[in-house]
């Protein structure tokens with residue numbers, strides 16, 4: 001079995017891992033050369049060359065039957081054909097046909113084996129890279145785009161490895177060897193044929209260039225617009241309908257389809273015509289006319305024996321269509337180059353720097369783990385060419401003690417979610433440091449860090465799997481009883497039992513749709529089961545109704561014992577008992593204290609509290 005490692009594709013020349021920012025590398029650091037198709041295919045380029053050679057050899061054998069039939073005909077016409085020679089030439093026909101096919105097929109089959117191993121390794125490389133990217137990258141990136149990369153783009157590269165070499169060798173070999181043979185039979189007719197084909201190609205190219213105009217861009221633009229309006233229609237169908245915008249969106253889809261159809265029609269009338277004409281003229285039927293006309297003319301002049309027309313009919317008619325194959329292969333390369341560009345962009349995304357000698361997270365005497373932020377500032381990465389974004393978190397220092405609940409509140413966009421995500425090292429800070437159990441998160445391995453943190457994010461995050469599997473994600477190998485116990489604490493057990501198959505119900509399947517608040521309670525059960533010393537809850541009760549919110553609060557209160565808990569809260573009534581309330585505004589920590597203390601201060605918290613009463 002052939003195995004091919006494609007890790008090299010991702011390796012930058014510098015051995016040092018690049019420091020992490022959400023928008024890309026640090027300014028001034030050396031950048032790795034762009035990942036091109038050549039680099040992606042480098043591990044298998046030798047094998048592709050071998051298949052191309054096999055294609056040339058197969059083309060040579062495929063020529064043998066025509067040579068043999070011509071020799072047979074010549075012998076028969078001249079009356080010199082002996083039975084032995086006839087059998088030999090017949091044998092050559094069989095050998096040529098058999099070996100031509102066998103070599104071509106074997107080469108393609110072997111290329112498929114090579115490609116399959118390469119694609120598996122490439123997908124693994126992508127998956128490994130995805131797993132090493134910062135969590136923040138995954139929150140920004142659409143899963144649809146990643147899916148296209150892993151499935152469709154690796155498939156575009158499939159054609160290049162599995163078919164390209166053999167097809168290219170066969171096409172080029174067929175044309176070169178075929179013309180070489182024809183030149184040995186009659187250089188005059190071969191020259192006429194060659195000039196005819198070259199003229200056809202030149203005229204087609206000129207006609208296409210004249211008819212081109214903007215039709216190609218319109219065609220591509222139309223295709224893109226149909227794609228984006230389809231996604232818009234399908235993805236946002238609920239919102240679109242709720243706001244009565246279905247007509248507008250369908251109209252956009254309709255317009256895009258019209259533009260696409262119009263461009264396709266103009267393409268067929270414009271550049272499509274010379275291509276169709278070329279296809280007809282270089283087909284074997286189309287080639288019959290120039291071969292017969294020129295052949296009879298040259299025979300009339302006495303420079304061509306009638307028997308010499310035979311190889312032109314057997315070989316010459318099929319040669320130009322090999323050129324069309326070459327055009328299709330060029331298209332495959334274009335698609336492969338685009339796919340490699342997208343894969344390259346993903347594989348160049350800087351990974352989260354892992355410490356060379358990871359430090360452990362220290363627990364206190366009771367097993368608790370503290371969390372500290374020391375003058376932390378952070379900004380999101382701006383897109384290329386744009387001005388840097390303002391700081392999303394600015395000079396924040398705080399300490400979360402084991403056994404306490406800290407609430408983070410503040411207006412929308414004040415930096416609460418960013419703060420929580422920095423603790424889980426979704427991204428690295430711009431300045432300052434985040435310490436868990438006294439150790440900087442950059443010195444802790446990702447696995448160690450995440451095994452100490454229980455995260456419940458705004459989205460809840462359930463997978464299309466059974467309820468049991470969704471909860472057991474918190475602790476793989478947990479028993480059914482442990483899963484149920486966690487669900488009871490998260491106040492979701494009764495609801496799960498009401499599902500069609502209880503804990504075995506696959507979420508998202510028929511009759512198994514949970515509300516936002518219920519999905520968050522599943523996520524909470526997962527965190528309870530994981531039993532981590534630090535809990536980070538981003539609006540964990542935002543989607544719950546008043547009743548379930550109270551239940552979750554009670555559950556949280558039980559869970560908080562001995563743990564370090566940080567909760568982002570929108571409804572201030574839920575956090576009046578918190579040990580510490582932090583108030584964020586424009587990325588800064590502007591107030592801190594207890595609920596009563598902050599109310600007495602009469603600042604932003606007091607204002608928010610009054611607004612909610």
Ligand SMILES: Nc1ncnc2c1ncn2[C@@H]1O[C@H](COP(=O)(O)OP(=O)(O)OP(=O)(O)O)[C@@H](O)[C@H]1O
Nearest residue numbers: 140380381392410411412413414415416417418419
């Ligand atoms: N991925 C991102 N890229 C760029 N800017 C971002 C990104 N995520 C958040 N921001 C910006 O960072 C700032 C802080 O956002 P954050 O989500 O932390 O606020 P928040 O207080 O949690 O808001 P909310 O209460 O509405 O959830 C905002 O100005 C926001 O627009």
